[in-house]
Amino acid sequence: MMNLLEVKSVFKTYGEGASAVHALKDVNFTVSRGEFVAIVGESGSGKSTLLNIIGALDDPSSGQVLIDGKSILTMKDNDRTIFRRRNIGFIFQNFNLIPELTVEQNIIFPILLDYRKPDQKYLEELLDILGLKECRHRLPSQLSGGQQQRTAIGRALITQPSLILADEPTGNLDTKNSHEVITLLKETEEKYRQTIIMITHNQSIAQTADRILRVSDGEITDLGGSRI
Numbered sequence: 001m002m003n004l005l006e007v008k009s010v011f012k013t014y015g016e017g018a019s020a021v022h023a024l025k026d027v028n029f030t031v032s033r034g035e036f037v038a039i040v041g042e043s044g045s046g047k048s049t050l051l052n053i054i055g056a057l058d059d060p061s062s063g064q065v066l067i068d069g070k071s072i073l074t075m076k077d078n079d080r081t082i083f084r085r086r087n088i089g090f091i092f093q094n095f096n097l098i099p100e101l102t103v104e105q106n107i108i109f110p111i112l113l114d115y116r117k118p119d120q121k122y123l124e125e126l127l128d129i130l131g132l133k134e135c136r137h138r139l140p141s142q143l144s145g146g147q148q149q150r151t152a153i154g155r156a157l158i159t160q161p162s163l164i165l166a167d168e169p170t171g172n173l174d175t176k177n178s179h180e181v182i183t184l185l186k187e188t189e190e191k192y193r194q195t196i197i198m199i200t201h202n203q204s205i206a207q208t209a210d211r212i213l214r215v216s217d218g219e220i221t222d223l224g225g226s227r228i
Contacts, residue, residue, distance in 0.1 A: 039200075157192070
């Protein structure tokens, strides 16, 4: 399969001299189109730093990140912002929904930022898959944690991005809702051939991915297929 993501010799260092912290050390890996990859590791191991660099939210000290063959790190700021909005979907542990907007408005918000109209047929399909049709006009404060995270998944999917980045998407959910969210991610991966990279501390959730990468002290190890 063709690689969607290529991470090449990425280093990230904070500070200088004796006080320097090496968050990432010569990280190299690829992710195929349509693959679901879990990244595991202890707190402070460099997982979130890596995800932020892949998502063009942070710059490495050196190295390259290519998405669909395009180097996101050499883009001008405005070009990078547009590329990120159109090609990368983010799912956060804390949902990050806009409290004044309804479920439907939160989902289509990235489309409106791009001065485009949402594909109504695709929106209805997403609301149906995510089980949100009945609460589409509710505010985030009127939703359960699971409904809020499903809304966040819808927001990540609405632009039909090349890549979904999920940072501890079940971190604030109970076991039942965690299972439902991971099931939804798997379903969207299969239905839309979505490429997903997910950070998780939960080993059983990591086992649902196609492949597991472990980050330890800023270095990455490919643990291979999760079902092997």
